[in-house]
Amino acid sequence: MNEPAPGPGWILLRGLVREARHWEGFPERLAQVLQQPARAVDLPGNGVLWREASPTHIDGMVDALRRELNAAGSRGPHRVLAISLGGMVALRWAQRFPDEVECLVLINSSLRGTAPFYQRLRPRQYPRLLMALLLPLSHERRELAILRMTTRLQSDLHGVAKRYARWQREAPVGKANLVRQLLGAARGFPVPQELPGLPALVLTSKADRMVSWHCSRRIAERWGWPLQCHPNGGHDLPIDDPEWVVEAIRQWLSESGLTGRTQQPGGKRHQGEADERSGESTQAKADTQPKQ
Template sequence: MVLSSEKPPVVLIRGLLRESRHWLHFPALLSEKLQRPVFTLDLPGCGALYKEKSAASVPALRHQLQQQWAERYPQYQGKAVHLVAISMGGMLALDWARAAPEQVNSVVLINSSSAGINPFWQRLRPSNYLKVVLCLLAGPLQREELIWQMTVNSPLQPDVLKQWQQWAIENPVSRINALRQLWAASRFRVQQQPVCPVFVVSGLADQLVSPLCSEALANQLNAALLTHADAGHDLPLEAGPWLATVIDQNLNEAYQQYSCA
């Protein structure tokens, strides 16, 4: 399918220790549903950029993403984008919308959170504290098994886990970059409500981050809250078609209202 570059694109942003490939088939699914280009970016220290140094604050990480977007896709400069972001990626999306409102048409937050409106034990559930420490110490095979346990609520998919493990071997996230990203996420606070439409999506079976965090974000940002009863933290993996559908249904009206279709 060839999509016109005249339509503002969607940019997908993943979270801690994840790279673009962890979206799996969701970018193609969302592009088909929205009939617009969908792109992914890697955080420095992850994916294709695993050898680079990750910034240690959300604004600095966001600036790195903006630079990457400008360098990789110059044909879209001067056009605002739609941001769809999960977990720490949601923090980066909110900061992007705050720092450069002219660059962002809308924001979709998936299982994200903010300090100041939820306590730390909701932003990272206590049952995961030991697993997080083990992730920092473990090799790539065990680390990906632990991440699956924390982020996916549905039964194990061995082929997908094997993919995760292979990517972790190919593009390993260093311990220092993991710590820098954890530090950045732990300190993030919502500073102001974006001027663009914001939608919050939550998996109610999220074992990593309490769904109360999404509820609080929606209240803080005066945003619509959309929930999936059975999905966990990696909602695009567990409920990709549902997620693409609700994004399409809820954003089409906003695109027209804000003249940014």
């Protein structure tokens, strides 16, 4: 189910060539713990929208997402949880349309202009990523190669790869859309100096093989957002340790006074057009260990 429910709730955004089903049971678990609606939404070129052309700019992805939500009658303001490329889309959405985003949770994301390219995608993964995504491999071999880059705590990689391969056959992400999504991520967007009044939590993993955790640290420091680090999870933290992610969000909402709070549409909380403003916050919380 990809259609978001009308009214405020959590919108979940995936990363490069991933779709809503790759959250597995995470949205249901998040909704259960927080007692708030949580729905995963696909970006063009992925999942139920696999026939559409992926935008080559982050702004185009934001515009497509807003059209999809508006068509479903979901006006917001939304709480947004996003990973990797989805985090770029979420942050740009909050920047451009502050009335529509109540708060953010960013997982293992990165931004052009805040971290060097070799941290945004680790160089040792360049050949592996190109081989996995561009060579004529079977769906299962390709998904297995991707999982070996993005996960660390999976006990049944072959079983997961088989399931993901079936999804890829059902909703194939074409090479043209892969290139378009990569181009959009590489281009990025004008990063604001300030996002006053926007509550956000940054989650990362120090063992991420794809993206250096320092990218998340720099995001947290730039806007004074709390940072929590998982010591041994992979890039896809919601799959590697979903309970840790859910508990981190629950604690943050409680400590921030956001639990049960509903932002009314139209109520301004932060400035969306902050590209040319100056100033930088630099305090992030200490690492948090996962539950045993």
